[in-house]
Amino acid sequence: MRFGAAAALLASVPAVAACPPTLEGSKIATPGHELVFAARPAAIPLAEPFALEIEFCAKSAGARLSKVDADMPEHRHGMNYAPSLIDKGAGRYRVEGLVFHMPGRWRLRFEVSGEILETSLVVE
Numbered sequence: 001m002r003f004g005a006a007a008a009l010l011a012s013v014p015a016v017a018a019c020p021p022t023l024e025g026s027k028i029a030t031p032g033h034e035l036v037f038a039a040r041p042a043a044i045p046l047a048e049p050f051a052l053e054i055e056f057c058a059k060s061a062g063a064r065l066s067k068v069d070a071d072m073p074e075h076r077h078g079m080n081y082a083p084s085l086i087d088k089g090a091g092r093y094r095v096e097g098l099v100f101h102m103p104g105r106w107r108l109r110f111e112v113s114g115e116i117l118e119t120s121l122v123v124e
Contacts, residue, residue: 019091021055028110028117032059035110035117044123047101049081054093056112067111068095072104 025038034057071078083097110117
C-alpha cells in the first residue's frame with residue numbers, strides 16, 4: 001500500500017482549542033481539525049476486511065466524526081460493503097468492515113459535522 005498526498009477540507013472551521021492526536025499513523029490536518037488514522041492490519045490487504053483506528057481532534061465545539069467511506073473516483077464506484085463506525089469516546093473511533101475489493105487508487109472520505117476530509121490510498 002502507498003499513501004497518496006491528497007488531503008482537503010471543503011470548508012474551514014474556526015480554531016477553538018488544540019488537542020494534538022497521539023495515535024501513530026497517517027495525518028490529515030486542516031485549520032479546523034486534526035485526524036490521524038492507522039490501518040489494522042498496517043498493510044491493507046486486497047479483497048479482505050480491514051479496520052481503521054482513528055483519533056480525531058476537533059478545534060471547534062461540537063464537531064464530530066459521523067461517517068467514513070471509500071470509493072475509486074476513476075472507476076466511479078465505491079466499496080461493495082458498508083463499514084461500521086464505532087465511537088470509542090474521547091475522540092477515538094474504530095471503523096470495521098472496510099474492503100478494497102480491487103487494486104488501484106482508493107479515496108477515503110471522513111465526514112466531520114457535514115464537512116469532508118479526504119485522502120488517497122493506493123492498493124496494489
